[in-house]
Amino acid sequence: MRRTPSPTWRWLRRADAATHRWLVLVLGLLVLVETTSGSILLYQQQLGLIYQNYSWTSPSHTATPSKHPMSLANSASIILNYHPKFDPLLAIVDSKGLYEVSGPARDYSYVVDPGTGHIIGTTTLHQTRVLTFLSNLHACGLSCKGRPGYIGILDYNIPRVNLPVGRVLLGIAAFALLYLCISGLISLRSGKKGVLNSLAIRRASSRYRRNRDLHRIVGFVAVPFLLLWALTGAADEFSFVSKTGYTLEGRHPPGRSYPISTEIGAPRISSRTAAQSALRATNGGRIVGYRGPVGSEGTYRFYVIKGVDLWKYHPQEGDRWDIAVSVDQYNADHTWITYSAPTNTPAGVLFGGWGNALHTGDAVNPIMRSVFFAAGMTPLVSAITGGTSWTIRRKRRKATGRGRGSAQHVDRSGW
Secondary structure, three states, rough: OOOOOHHHHHHHHHHHHHHHHHHHHHHHHHHHHHHHHHHHOOOOHHHHHEEEEEEEEOOOOOOOOOOOOOHHHHHHHHHHOOOOOOOOOOOEOOOOOOOOEEOOOEEEEEEOOOOOOOEEEEEEOOOOOHHHHHHHHHHHHHOOOOOOOOOHHHHHOOOOOOOHHHHHHHHHHHHHHHHHHHHHHHOOOOOOHHHHHHOOOOOOOHHHHHHHHHHHHHHHHHHHHHHHHHHHHHHHHHHHHHHHHHHHHHOOOOOOOOOOOOOOOOOOOOOHHHHHHHHHHHHEEEEEEEEEOOOOOOEEEEEEOOOOOOOOOOOOOHOOOOOEEEEOOOOOOOEEEEEEOOOOOHHHHHHOHHHHHHHHHHOOOOOOHHHHHHHHHHHHHHHHHHHHHHHHHHHHHHHHHHOOOOOOOOOOOOO
């Protein structure tokens, strides 16, 4: 015997469906722009490497095997010996095991073979305006100055919120997507059989019903991905989201600190000594990124991979790290772990570990990432099918002269 929903539940579903539609009308375009641009940016690193030009001065383009390879920190010193006017800011390990040492803009780098300690080439990165624009759109809401598409008014910092208008809009879009996902789940019929019936496409039915069924199914299949992106995206813009998650667990959220060197005037320790001190602080691991001290108060900064490599498929190894360590440039005993990605609690996994790696797609290989790409494009499909259903239903009402409450088929589908 079929269970009859209570009046309260029926009212809730109708109110939810109405809220769903109005939210789509008001914020649907913002959500659509964010999810579509994010889907393309899943392959940003791979697309960017197409425009990375190498100029080799050595026939060998891979790291020379060595029992005692040069440390990453010493690679900057090698370059300064030959190019004293170069300003090395960041040294990373690339996908070939070579060291790339770049300046502040990171658009020009020297390539060093750690096995021989020789400069074997240079690399120039030319990001296309399209990718840079999409990055500005998706990550900054067109508020990043100096990038294509920058809009000054979106860079206005809102008092108290302490965020530019563009990023606040991105946070609102993330919350809107979160609600749309929950709303779609509410729209499904109760019970296992009811859910299965809600996710069936009735081929022999009208065009209106086919679009509505497809709208519901596409949304349901993609909801795990959309929920992940909504939660992690909201946390990126509004810190209270992740703080709430950690508070519910009874923990403090991990913060990033930027300590300073204090014993100014003392002899500076070597980068090798600083690297050894950093690895002692982390109880091992592998250094994949290094920044030298800037100014008299600056510190050595090392980026370390330890344990599971969450960013395994990011093409630049130096951009994959889970621990950041600072070392006083005058005293090797003064070390600070300035960031450590938590992975042992649900909030840590979602907001500090796997969540971020899955948000960018770098936790899976490029082939598996195509599933993420398809999920990111589902809001576009939902917009088409939902818009088509709404148009058909509106035309039907006009043709029959029925009012809103007397429509023959009331669409309670949230998707």
